[in-house]
Amino acid sequence: MPDPGSEAPDSALPAQLSGAAFAWPGGRGVAEIDLAVEGGEVVTLLGPNGAGKSTILKMLSGEISPQAGEVTIFGGPHGREARRRIGLVLQEPSTDDLMTLRETLRLHGQLFGLKGSSLKRRCATLLESLGLGERANDRCETLSGGLRRRLDIARALLHEPDLLLLDEPTLALDPESSRAIWDTLHERISDGAAVVVCSNDTVEAESNADRVVIVNEGRIVAEDTPSNLTAGLLHDALELDWPNAAQEDVAEIGSWDGVGTVLRAEDQLLLSVVNSAEIVPRLFQEYGSQISGVRIRESSLRDAWFQIVGRPLNSAAGDSE
Amino acid sequence: MIDAAYASFALLSRDLRAVARSRSQLYSSLLFPLMLLALLGTGVSSGLSPTSPRIIDGDYTSFLAPGMIAMTALFSSTFSSAGFYRDRESGLLRAMLASPHSAQTILFGKALGAILIGTIQALAVLVLAVVIPGIDLAWQFGWLGGVATVVVTILALNFMLSGLSLLLAVRIKTMQGFHLIMNLVLFPLFFLSGAFFPLDAVPTWLEVIGYANPLTYAVDLLHYASYADSPDGLIGPLIDGLVLGGLAVLLFAVGLRRAPRAA
Numbered sequence: 275m276p277d278p279g280s281e282a283p284d285s286a287l288p289a290q291l292s293g294a295a296f297a298w299p300g301g302r303g304v305a306e307i308d309l310a311v312e313g314g315e316v317v318t319l320l321g322p323n324g325a326g327k328s329t330i331l332k333m334l335s336g337e338i339s340p341q342a343g344e345v346t347i348f349g350g351p352h353g354r355e356a357r358r359r360i361g362l363v364l365q366e367p368s369t370d371d372l373m374t375l376r377e378t379l380r381l382h383g384q385l386f387g388l389k390g391s392s393l394k395r396r397c398a399t400l401l402e403s404l405g406l407g408e409r410a411n412d413r414c415e416t417l418s419g420g421l422r423r424r425l426d427i428a429r430a431l432l433h434e435p436d437l438l439l440l441d442e443p444t445l446a447l448d449p450e451s452s453r454a455i456w457d458t459l460h461e462r463i464s465d466g467a468a469v470v471v472c473s474n475d476t477v478e479a480e481s482n483a484d485r486v487v488i489v490n491e492g493r494i495v496a497e498d499t500p501s502n503l504t505a506g507l508l509h510d511a512l513e514l515d516w517p518n519a520a521q522e523d524v525a526e527i528g529s530w531d532g533v534g535t536v537l538r539a540e541d542q543l544l545l546s547v548v549n550s551a552e553i554v555p556r557l558f559q560e561y562g563s564q565i566s567g568v569r570i571r572e573s574s575l576r577d578a579w580f581q582i583v584g585r586p587l588n589s590a591a592g593d594s595e
Numbered sequence: 596m597i598d599a600a601y602a603s604f605a606l607l608s609r610d611l612r613a614v615a616r617s618r619s620q621l622y623s624s625l626l627f628p629l630m631l632l633a634l635l636g637t638g639v640s641s642g643l644s645p646t647s648p649r650i651i652d653g654d655y656t657s658f659l660a661p662g663m664i665a666m667t668a669l670f671s672s673t674f675s676s677a678g679f680y681r682d683r684e685s686g687l688l689r690a691m692l693a694s695p696h697s698a699q700t701i702l703f704g705k706a707l708g709a710i711l712i713g714t715i716q717a718l719a720v721l722v723l724a725v726v727i728p729g730i731d732l733a734w735q736f737g738w739l740g741g742v743a744t745v746v747v748t749i750l751a752l753n754f755m756l757s758g759l760s761l762l763l764a765v766r767i768k769t770m771q772g773f774h775l776i777m778n779l780v781l782f783p784l785f786f787l788s789g790a791f792f793p794l795d796a797v798p799t800w801l802e803v804i805g806y807a808n809p810l811t812y813a814v815d816l817l818h819y820a821s822y823a824d825s826p827d828g829l830i831g832p833l834i835d836g837l838v839l840g841g842l843a844v845l846l847f848a849v850g851l852r853r854a855p856r857a858a
Contacts, residue, residue: 357693357694357695358695364686364689367686368685368687370609370681370685372612372613373613377609377612381605381606384605385602385691386694386695387598387695389601
């Protein structure tokens with residue numbers, strides 16, 4: 275949750291969607307989206323590709339207008355002043371290969387009205403804090419995907435926005451790049467900026483989000499803190515590779531002591547259990563010939579997603595938006 | 596207003612820098628018209644001995660020079676406009692449109708780059724045409740007024756082409772599609788503009804198409820200002836200016852007006 279010591283830039287909520295809906299040609303879209311984001315808060319929109327996360331983000335950024343309901347940014351409608359206070363990171367790195375890193379930031383700063391020595395200083399500070407200082411005069415074409423992403427983050431932070439909208443900012447990045455990005459973001463968040471981030475990475479959401487909003491098939495189906503979302507889960511999660519598990523076997527396992535929920539997904543069963551050391555031997559004793567594999571881990575947000583939506587996060591993918 | 600001007604200037608600087616770094620674009624924009632002047636000009640002058648009174652002393656190379664200036668403006672402006680697609684495909688355009696400025700300001704800044712690049716390259720061809728000994732430009736009303744007219748003509752032509760590019764670019768989603776359409780439109784327009792042959796000696800149907808072609812008025816004005824030794828047989832600066840200026844203002848304004856917020 276937001277740090278009580280930090281203050282929002284003003285009393286109005288940085289971002290609010292009320293009954294917002296948007297349908298893309300072809301039918302995919304979002305409906306009845308109610309979302310209020312507070313200053314200093316990190317809200318993660320969690321869902322598979324095609325769930326509607328990016329559509330929600332585009333409504334917040336002003337790139338599209340809701341076809342029903344409304345969006346307000348710092349208490350007002352979208353417009354020039356709202357955009358001045360927003361920092362946006364798109365799903366894909368968005369850099370010009372022929373420009374250097376410094377030129378990229380400089381152009382963006384100029385578009386946001388920054389000038390002279392303050393622009394120069396701000397560029398240098400951000401490049402250093404994201405580990406790009408030595409590459410400042412290199413062309414973007416020489417950067418790896420991770421470094422390009424860091425540059426995107428630097429660009430989004432350059433004008434010191436009060437609302438950051440990030441579309442999968444650390445997708446496919448190495449841990450070092452992800453950490454560098456979040457360390458820099460947290461500096462801005464501690465100054466009161468709100469962050470809305472789209473992700474399908476439950477580990478990242480658990481680590482960084484104050485609130486997780488689960489988006490599935492264009493609707494918000496749950497929202498809470500990561501700890502509250504995982505509170506009802508038992509300690510361990512078991513993933514069993516068990517094609518064509520019989521319904522009576524599933525029901526039987528569900529009745530065992532120490533077993534919480536048993537969910538079936540295609541060729542897998544997902545079990546929430548108190549102690550895997552007791553359950554796994556019993557499973558193999560009674561059904562060993564039918565189980566071809568087992569994975570054991572601590573229960574996490576990924577399992578909360580499974581329980582709420584009824585299928586694993588990675589199998590719910592549709593076309594990207 | 597000042598903010599918008601500052602942003603437009605930033606975008607203009609960025610596009611100019613990009614062209615300066617793209618040497619192949621710079622060299623080809625100058626070499627191609629020079630090659631046509633040398634090969635086509637010399638070939639037609641010597642091999643076909645043109646007798647049209649509009650081709651002074653049968654010197655086809657000199658007749659061709661104003662057309663090559665128009666062609667350079669045409670292709671470099673169009674090529675620069677394709678930068679819109681590069682920025683759209685890289686996501687940079689979306690990032691720019693997320694700034695506080697209107698889509699019109701962003702696209703105006705980008706169009707300024709295309710206009711200036713097209714104009715500079717066309718003027719570079721003009722300078723080469725002036726210094727190459729085999730090319731005789733008459734400057735019938737003096738070189739100062741002539742050069743000023745050429746500059747204004749090229750600027751108007753580039754504004755018109757940028758407006759057309761903007762109109763097409765917001766509708767055609769891929770760069771390949773844009774180039775295909777531009778080639779389909781621009782090549783016939785250019786061939787029928789009077790740049791390669793005088794329109795007053797062609798069959799009526801071709802003459803009608805020629806006079807319906809906006810480029811004809813730009814080429815006519817360039818001939819009038821730099822090449823011709825008398826106004827005879829030319830449309831004249833008044834009509835040329837009205838058609839070219841009117842279309843430049845109209846297409847550029849409509850192109851900007853249609854600019855979408857989302858890339």
